[in-house]
Amino acid sequence: MEQHNLVIIGSGPAGYTAAIYAARADLKPIMYVGLQPGGQLTTTTEVDNFPGYPQGVDGNQLMEDLKNQAERFGTDVRWGMITQVEFSDTPGGFHTLTVDETTQIQAQTVVIATGATAKYLGLPSEEKFMGHGVSACAVCDGFFYKGQEVVIVGGGDTAAEEASYLAKLCPKVTMLVRKGELRASKAMQNRILSTPNIEVRWHTETLELLGNEGVEAVKVRNLQTGVEDVIPATGFFVAIGHKPNTDIFKGQLDMDEVGYLQVQPGSTKTRKPGVFAAGDVADKVYRQAISAAGTGCMSALDAERYLAEFH
Ligand code: NDP
Numbered sequence: 001m002e003q004h005n006l007v008i009i010g011s012g013p014a015g016y017t018a019a020i021y022a023a024r025a026d027l028k029p030i031m032y033v034g035l036q037p038g039g040q041l042t043t044t045t046e047v048d049n050f051p052g053y054p055q056g057v058d059g060n061q062l063m064e065d066l067k068n069q070a071e072r073f074g075t076d077v078r079w080g081m082i083t084q085v086e087f088s089d090t091p092g093g094f095h096t097l098t099v100d101e102t103t104q105i106q107a108q109t110v111v112i113a114t115g116a117t118a119k120y121l122g123l124p125s126e127e128k129f130m131g132h133g134v135s136a137c138a139v140c141d142g143f144f145y146k147g148q149e150v151v152i153v154g155g156g157d158t159a160a161e162e163a164s165y166l167a168k169l170c171p172k173v174t175m176l177v178r179k180g181e182l183r184a185s186k187a188m189q190n191r192i193l194s195t196p197n198i199e200v201r202w203h204t205e206t207l208e209l210l211g212n213e214g215v216e217a218v219k220v221r222n223l224q225t226g227v228e229d230v231i232p233a234t235g236f237f238v239a240i241g242h243k244p245n246t247d248i249f250k251g252q253l254d255m256d257e258v259g260y261l262q263v264q265p266g267s268t269k270t271r272k273p274g275v276f277a278a279g280d281v282a283d284k285v286y287r288q289a290i291s292a293a294g295t296g297c298m299s300a301l302d303a304e305r306y307l308a309e310f311h
Contacts, residue, residue: 012039014279133215
């Protein structure tokens with residue numbers, strides 16, 4: 001069986017940054033890219049807020065740049081999914097990972113950077129306009145809708161924060177909430193309800209997005225009255241939660257009720273020795289490419305220091 005110093009699971013900004021640092025430290029990291037090579041940024045068109053790109057950068061290009069940088073220092077980037085893990089409790093012991101349900105490999109340290117997946121409503125028109133009016137991240141894409149009317153779906157803290165963010169850029173933000181109340185914290189609720197250019201539509205569901213090249217309007221229905229309406233909007237933001245990609249770690253690592261991995265504060269250490277978590281898989285609050293890259297760096301340094309104890 002192959003044995004390695006470090007296996008990185010996942011190929012978003014956290015995974016690649018961990019790879020760059022680990023490879024430069026001569027750990028000879030192996031990366032498994034997973035189902036969506038490059039991660040969530042490959043679903044966005046333009047990234048304007050990643051430091052170092054004054055003119056912005058295409059999400060796919062950014063991930064390609066990170067990959068090239070990781071490979072330049074010798075990261076072994078492999079296609080494949082880790083489908084099962086068996087983490088050791090012994091400090092310095094090897095963890096066993098199964099690749100694509102067939103091959104087993106071992107590693108003394110593992111960086112989990114499997115990310116989270118934004119939830120969408122599942123409407124065909126939502127898929128059609130993905131990247132052309134539909135977004136699951138207002139902080140990433142809101143700027144492109146400056147001066148335009150937008151709609152946001154959801155009633156949790158994310159939706160409330162994003163509606164508030166959008167209200168600073170857009171003349172009108174319509175928030176579609178399926179119940180008669182917001183799930184967001186009281187403070188966020190107060191902020192939403194007192195912002196003049198945010199209109200909350202209660203008991204409202206989205207039926208369809210209308211438009212040609214991009215979104216032009218949102219067709220909705222009031223769930224109590226059955227009355228349908230069409231709201232003009234060029235941006236449609238979905239903020240109905242994320243699902244961290246942690247199913248294969250259940251029972252082995254500590255998670256919160258939604259499944260986000262828990263790490264020791266100020267580090268990327270999980271409760272298993274030599275297993276570290278970086279990026280969105282352990283972060284439900286910030287969820288930015290740059291903060292994921294930051295914890296990716298931390299995870300490589302944590303792994304390097306851990307390995308130094310056993311070599
Ligand atoms: P939540 O799960 O808290 O909220 C999801 C919202 O989306 C709910 O209002 C839910 O409605 C609605 N929703 C779910 N599915 C649908 C659907 N199919 N159609 C329409 N609406 C739908 O997710 P968040 O991302 O908002 O927050 C996740 C966690 O992260 C929470 O614990 C939150 O507090 C935390 N968070 C904290 C922040 C901070 O501290 N600054 C910032 C952002 C998030 P319903 O209520 O009817 O179920």
